[in-house]
Amino acid sequence: MNKIYIFFILIILILGGYFFIVQNRGEESMDRNIITPLDTNMIATMQTNFGEIKLELFSSDAPKTVENFIKLAESGFYDGVKFHRVIKGFMIQGGDPLSKDNALKDRWGTGGPGYTFSDEIHSKNRNVVGTISMANAGPNTNGSQFFINTNDNNSLDNKHTVFGKVITGIDIVENIENVATEGPDRPVDDVIIESIKITSN
Numbered sequence: 001m002n003k004i005y006i007f008f009i010l011i012i013l014i015l016g017g018y019f020f021i022v023q024n025r026g027e028e029s030m031d032r033n034i035i036t037p038l039d040t041n042m043i044a045t046m047q048t049n050f051g052e053i054k055l056e057l058f059s060s061d062a063p064k065t066v067e068n069f070i071k072l073a074e075s076g077f078y079d080g081v082k083f084h085r086v087i088k089g090f091m092i093q094g095g096d097p098l099s100k101d102n103a104l105k106d107r108w109g110t111g112g113p114g115y116t117f118s119d120e121i122h123s124k125n126r127n128v129v130g131t132i133s134m135a136n137a138g139p140n141t142n143g144s145q146f147f148i149n150t151n152d153n154n155s156l157d158n159k160h161t162v163f164g165k166v167i168t169g170i171d172i173v174e175n176i177e178n179v180a181t182e183g184p185d186r187p188v189d190d191v192i193i194e195s196i197k198i199t200s201n
Helices: 002-033 063-074 102-107 170-177
Strands: 042-048 051-057 083-087 091-094 131-134 146-149 162-168 193-200
Touching: 042 063, 051 063, 051 170, 063 162, 063 193, 083 170, 091 170, 162 170
Parallel strands: none
Antiparallel strands: 042 051, 042 193, 051 162, 083 091, 091 146, 131 146, 131 162
16 A cells, blocks of 8 residues: 555656646747847948938838838939939938939929838837938828938928938038029939948848
């Protein structure tokens, strides 16, 4: 009888130890799978004939907008486009492929990539100095055109998706903001985006 009793005690202890080990291993495995989200923001280096502007892109807040901007930049879509609209104390606007052709000046500001996509008005959507936002012709009409705010334009917060900010080269933005303009806020001398290179942060 005592032997049987001892046998059952041993079985219970062995099984208890087994379940304890399995549970601990399960908890250890779960802990290893808890990964702190990485900062996946990308950097856009915009080379202009006025100098270099570096922008941090808000991949988490406006993923669709950033994806579109990166796709266009990496395809060379923006190479040679101009900042065709400059308003001191407000913003500088570019990204229209028609601005590559001086013969199409009357149509600058109307071009795009051939498609539109919806807004991403997120909780941090603030059109403050140095942020870059999508230009549009109304709700959900984003394409390729964008602007860099040179003032705190809070009235635009619910209308234009903010998808990045200037991290170096704000002086270049200010120099562009101060160029002489004519007609529909068009710079007298061309302000050209020569290239936009995308790198990880």
